[in-house]
Amino acid sequence: MSTAATYTEFATREAYGVSPTYERLSRAVAANPAIHELLETVPEAKRQPNLLFGVVRLLGGPVDDPAGFHDFTVAHWNEIAANLRVRATQTNEPGRCAVLLPVLAKLPQPLALLEVGASAGLGLYPDRYSYRYGDRLLGTAGPVLECELTGTEPPARLPEVVWRAGLDLNPLRVTDPDDVGWLDALIWPEHEHRRERLRAAAAIAAADPPTLIRGDLVEDLPALAAQAPAGATLVIFHTSVLYQVPEPRRQAFEALVRTLPGHRISVEAPGVVPFDGLPPAPDDTLHNVVALDGVPLAWARGHGQAMSWFAD
Known part of the structure; x- marks a missing residue:
């Protein structure tokens, strides 16, 4: 599945009706080729929405503003990528x-x-x-x-x-x-x-x-x-x-x-x-x-x- 399709599916099937913030952000990432290019530098298993959004939040980046998310992700990509590689979505719900x-x-x-x-x-x-x-x-x-x-x-x-x-x-x-x-x-x-x-x-x-x-x-x-x-x-x-x-x-x-x-x-x-x-x-x-x-x-x-x- 392409990166765009992955984020669109997450917005539609997981975030819709549950998290308006993540639904909006997922749709923005799905339409953002610059973020796709960055994500393609890490293994496919590390490109999932929950992991990316969690890492950005952990590092103090914004997730409620797609434009701010884009700017933060581009500016801090090396640190984000390093965290993506070593972390997993260990949601302990x-x-x-x-x-x-x-x-x-x-x-x-x-x-x-x-x-x-x-x-x-x-x-x-x-x-x-x-x-x-x-x-x-x-x-x-x-x-x-x-x-x-x-x-x-x-x-x-x-x-x-x-x-x-x-x-x-x-x-x-x-x-x-x-x-x-x-x-x-x-x-x-x-x-x-x-x-x-x-x-x-x-x-x-x-x-x-x-x-x-x-x-x-x-x-x-x-x-x-x-x-x-x-x-x-x-x-x-x-x-x-x-x-x-x-x-x-x-x-x-x-x-x-x-x-x-x-x-x-x-x-x-x-x-x-x-x-x-x-x-x-x-x-x-x-x-x-x-x-x-x-x-x-x-x-x-x-x-x-x-x-x-x-x-x-």
């Missing part, structure tokens, strides 16, 4: 736990959670957050994660988690101000509620840090999974991660994870983890497929704000 919870609550308790692509590990605390599904409130502590849930009843209980661990090529630490600054830069401009959630979730993780391992999702996953305690249900999960993994490595992961014990929850775009016979998505915006052990269950929005259950 606690809100995604709201689409994991209906699946986790149905599994045999207690749980041992292992997240692939864990970033700072904020997705490893579904038992420490509260949730609002319509008029149903679940939980009494932590940030309240709101999700528009259709097609199934909200879960009646929080999961019991006795072990939590994460695997990431570059794990982030919630106790490191620079790492938290990068997570903040990845939050879209208008989403102050997500910044508040980030701070609240980071405080929970800092008080009881998970095991975060720097490693590869194929080479290092079996050894980490083997550390899960006996008597707990191992759940390996990943949310909006595999699109960053090259196709051959993705296939190797798919083959490996089927051999491991326990269960696997995937929350990925349908082109990343493909399934046959999916029902139509609720609308034209980008939705992920929530699946358990390779069986698709529901559509979900990228930040966990909505879930449409379609499985029996």
Whole structure:
């Protein structure tokens, strides 16, 4: 896909109705050959809108003014490019736990959670957050994660988690101000509620840090999974991660994870983890497929704000 098409699709399918600032900026970048030329000097995987916009925000550049964004990007390209090469879109959105919870609550308790692509590990605390599904409130502590849930009843209980661990090529630490600054830069401009959630979730993780391992999702996953305690249900999960993994490595992961014990929850775009016979998505915006052990269950929005259950 061309750079122009990538930014147009991001504006149309991801930012539309969610972030007017990023929708406007994406359309401006799509029509800006000078920015395209600069982006073509970095690997294709490093040209994605979320990564570019996050780096510019981290470096103090404007994203609310396309002309100012253009001038800043051209003037500071060497520094921007250096950050693009070493950083990844490690959006650690606690809100995604709201689409994991209906699946986790149905599994045999207690749980041992292992997240692939864990970033700072904020997705490893579904038992420490509260949730609002319509008029149903679940939980009494932590940030309240709101999700528009259709097609199934909200879960009646929080999961019991006795072990939590994460695997990431570059794990982030919630106790490191620079790492938290990068997570903040990845939050879209208008989403102050997500910044508040980030701070609240980071405080929970800092008080009881998970095991975060720097490693590869194929080479290092079996050894980490083997550390899960006996008597707990191992759940390996990943949310909006595999699109960053090259196709051959993705296939190797798919083959490996089927051999491991326990269960696997995937929350990925349908082109990343493909399934046959999916029902139509609720609308034209980008939705992920929530699946358990390779069986698709529901559509979900990228930040966990909505879930449409379609499985029996």
